[in-house]
Amino acid sequence: MSELTLVALRLGFVLALWLFVIVVVLVLRNDLFGTTVVTRSSRDPRREQRPASGPIGGAAAEAGADPAQLRTDPEVTQAAMVVTAGPLRGTSLTLGSTPILIGRAPECTLVLDDDYASNRHARVFQREGEWMVEDLGSTNGTLVSGRRIEGAVPFRPGAQVRIGRTEIELRRGPR
Amino acid sequence: MATVVSYTARPRRLTQGLLLLAAVIIGVGAYALVGLGRHDELPENLMTVGIGALVLVIALQVAVMWRTPYADPVILPIVVLLNLLGIAMIESIHGANTIYEIRSSASADRQMLWAVVGVGLCIAVVVLLRDHRRLRRYTWISAVAGGVLLLLPLVPGLGSARNGSQIWISIAGYSFQPAELAKIAFAIFFAGYLVSRRDTLALAGPKVLGIQLPRWSDFGPILVAWGFAMAVLVFQTDLGTSLMFFGLFVVMLYVATDRLSWLIIGAVMFLPPAVFAATQMGHVRTRITCWLDPLSSENYSSCMQISQGLFGLSNGGLTGAGLGEGRPDVVPHAESDFIFASFAEELGMVGAFALLLLYLLLVQRAIRAAVGISDGFGTLLAGGLGFVMALQVFVVVGGVTRVIPLTGLTLPFLAAGGSSLVCNWIIAGILVRLSDAARRPAARQVPGAAPTAARRDSEVPA
Numbered sequence: 001m002s003e004l005t006l007v008a009l010r011l012g013f014v015l016a017l018w019l020f021v022i023v024v025v026l027v028l029r030n031d032l033f034g035t036t037v038v039t040r041s042s043r044d045p046r047r048e049q050r051p052a053s054g055p056i057g058g059a060a061a062e063a064g065a066d067p068a069q070l071r072t073d074p075e076v077t078q079a080a081m082v083v084t085a086g087p088l089r090g091t092s093l094t095l096g097s098t099p100i101l102i103g104r105a106p107e108c109t110l111v112l113d114d115d116y117a118s119n120r121h122a123r124v125f126q127r128e129g130e131w132m133v134e135d136l137g138s139t140n141g142t143l144v145s146g147r148r149i150e151g152a153v154p155f156r157p158g159a160q161v162r163i164g165r166t167e168i169e170l171r172r173g174p175r
Numbered sequence: 176m177a178t179v180v181s182y183t184a185r186p187r188r189l190t191q192g193l194l195l196l197a198a199v200i201i202g203v204g205a206y207a208l209v210g211l212g213r214h215d216e217l218p219e220n221l222m223t224v225g226i227g228a229l230v231l232v233i234a235l236q237v238a239v240m241w242r243t244p245y246a247d248p249v250i251l252p253i254v255v256l257l258n259l260l261g262i263a264m265i266e267s268i269h270g271a272n273t274i275y276e277i278r279s280s281a282s283a284d285r286q287m288l289w290a291v292v293g294v295g296l297c298i299a300v301v302v303l304l305r306d307h308r309r310l311r312r313y314t315w316i317s318a319v320a321g322g323v324l325l326l327l328p329l330v331p332g333l334g335s336a337r338n339g340s341q342i343w344i345s346i347a348g349y350s351f352q353p354a355e356l357a358k359i360a361f362a363i364f365f366a367g368y369l370v371s372r373r374d375t376l377a378l379a380g381p382k383v384l385g386i387q388l389p390r391w392s393d394f395g396p397i398l399v400a401w402g403f404a405m406a407v408l409v410f411q412t413d414l415g416t417s418l419m420f421f422g423l424f425v426v427m428l429y430v431a432t433d434r435l436s437w438l439i440i441g442a443v444m445f446l447p448p449a450v451f452a453a454t455q456m457g458h459v460r461t462r463i464t465c466w467l468d469p470l471s472s473e474n475y476s477s478c479m480q481i482s483q484g485l486f487g488l489s490n491g492g493l494t495g496a497g498l499g500e501g502r503p504d505v506v507p508h509a510e511s512d513f514i515f516a517s518f519a520e521e522l523g524m525v526g527a528f529a530l531l532l533l534y535l536l537l538v539q540r541a542i543r544a545a546v547g548i549s550d551g552f553g554t555l556l557a558g559g560l561g562f563v564m565a566l567q568v569f570v571v572v573g574g575v576t577r578v579i580p581l582t583g584l585t586l587p588f589l590a591a592g593g594s595s596l597v598c599n600w601i602i603a604g605i606l607v608r609l610s611d612a613a614r615r616p617a618a619r620q621v622p623g624a625a626p627t628a629a630r631r632d633s634e635v636p637a
Contacts, residue, residue: 006211010497013208014522016201017529020256024194024249024536031248033184033614034547039177082179092181106374169179 037090079172086166099125116140116164131155184614187248194252195232202259209263212499213270231294238298243611253537254603261589271504280510289593293600300604307608311552314367321360324353342413354416355598366555369431377432400424414452415582427559466580480507484516495523510591515575538565547613557609
C-alpha cells in the first residue's frame, strides 16, 4: 500500500469522525421538542393572515390544513392544560381521567410557588365529558375569564383561569 | 399575553439505525486501519469483528424499537462508536507491543468479549426495566449493595493492591473493579433518597459571607457521604474513587435542592482530604510533583508515564500519526489510564477533540433526558449518571493533559478493562430507558398500564 493512500486514509478517517459528530448535532437540531413560550404581539404576521384568508373558501381550507401539517403527532387527542403566565410559564400538563389539584402544597399535581395561592387552591376535573374548574375555598379566589368563581364552573378551551400570578389555559384536540 | 407551543418528540428509530450503521462502519474502519498501519495488511479477523459488531448493533436496535420506541436516537450510536474506537486502539497498542517489545499488553480480544457482555447487559436493562421508577423501590438495597461493593477490595485474600490503590478484587484469575458497579448503585440510592428529602434540604438557614447556607441540622447526609468518601480515601488510598463518589453526591444534592451553596460546601469539605492525600500519601505526592513539573531532570524517572504521554500528544500534532502508525506503546498503561494520549497521538488534536465532542454530546443527552423527565427520581438519576460520566472524562483527560493531577479513573467505553466497560454499558441502558420516559408523548405513557388504570377508575365511582 502506497504512502499516499495511507495518508489519504488517515485524514479521511479523522474527517469521517467529525462528519459523525456533525450529523449527530444535526439530528439533535432537528429533534427539538418540549414547550416554547411565544409572546403574542399585535403585529404577529400569523394573526394578520388568518382573518384575510377566512372569507375565501379555498384559502381557508389551505389555512386549516397547514397547522395540521405542523403537528408532529396527530394521533394524540387529549386535552392539555398549559400555563401561560406566572413563574411556571411554559409548563404543559396533559389531562387524563384523574382530577388535577392546583396549589402550593407539595401533594398538588401543579405545585405553584406563589404567595397569592392557597395550599389547596383549585381543582380541575372531568364531569360528563366536560372539564370543570372548582375553587377549593382559596383566600384570594380563582378567576375564570376575569370573574371570580364560586364552586365549580365549566373550563372551556381558550378561557383564562387565574390563580394568584399564574394563568392557565385549556387546549383540546391534537397537540 | 403569551402562548405556549409544545412540540412532541418523534421516535426517530430510522435515524438511530442509520447512525448505528455509520458508527459500526467508522469503528470497524478504525480496526482495519490499525491492521494496515501496523502490519501493512488487513487484520485476519476483520470480517468476524465487522459481522459481530453488526449483529450486536442490530440486536440493540431491535431491543430499542421493541421496548423504548421513543428513546434518544443518538445515545447508542455514540456509545457504540466509542467502544469500537477503544477496541481499535487497544489492538493498535497490542500490535506495537508485539513489534517493539518494550512492554506487553493484552490483545483486543478480551475487550471485544467484554463488549459483547456489556451489550447483552444493556439489552437486558432495556428489555427488563419497563419503568425506571421501579428502581426507586431498591433505594436502600442499593445503598447497602453499593457500600458492600465499595468495601469488598478491603477483604483480605479478595482484594489486591495495584499502583498504590486497593480498589481491585480478584476471583479465579479475573480481576474486577467493584467501584464501577457501586457507582450505579449509589446513583440509584442518592436519587431515591434525595427525591424524598429534597424539600427539607432546600430550606434556607443562616447567611454567611453573602451565601445562603442550609440549616445546620440538614448537614447530616452530606457529612455521612463525606465520611464514606474519607473512608475510601484512607483505606483504599484512592483519591479518584473518593472524589467520584463525593462529587456524585454533592451534584445530585445540588440538582435536587437547586441551592448553589451545597456545591460550595462540598468543594470546601473536599479540600482538607485532598491536602491530606497530597501531603501524606506517597503516590499522590508523586502525582502532584509530576503534575507541576514532569520534565525536569530530577523528576524524569518518576514521572516517566506522564512525560511520555506528553511526548505522545506532541508526536500526534494536528492530524495525528495515523491509526496503527504511532508509538503509544512507550507510555506505561497506554491501553487503560493513558488511552486518551494514545488517541491524541494517532488521531491528532483534531481527532482527540472529536472524541471529546462525542462525550460532550453523550453527557448533554443524559442531562436533556433529566430535564425532560416528569418525575424527580428520574431527573436525579439521569442527571447523576450524566454528571459522573462527565466527571470521569474530565479527571482522566485533565490528568493526561496536565490540567489537574493524575488520578486513577477510567475513560468510559474507551479504556481497556472489563468492569468499567460492562458497567458503562449498563449505564447506557438506563439512560436509554430514561430518555424514552423523557420523550414519550404524555398520552402514550406506560404502555399496557392504560387499560388497568381505566378499569380502576370505573370501579371507584361504583
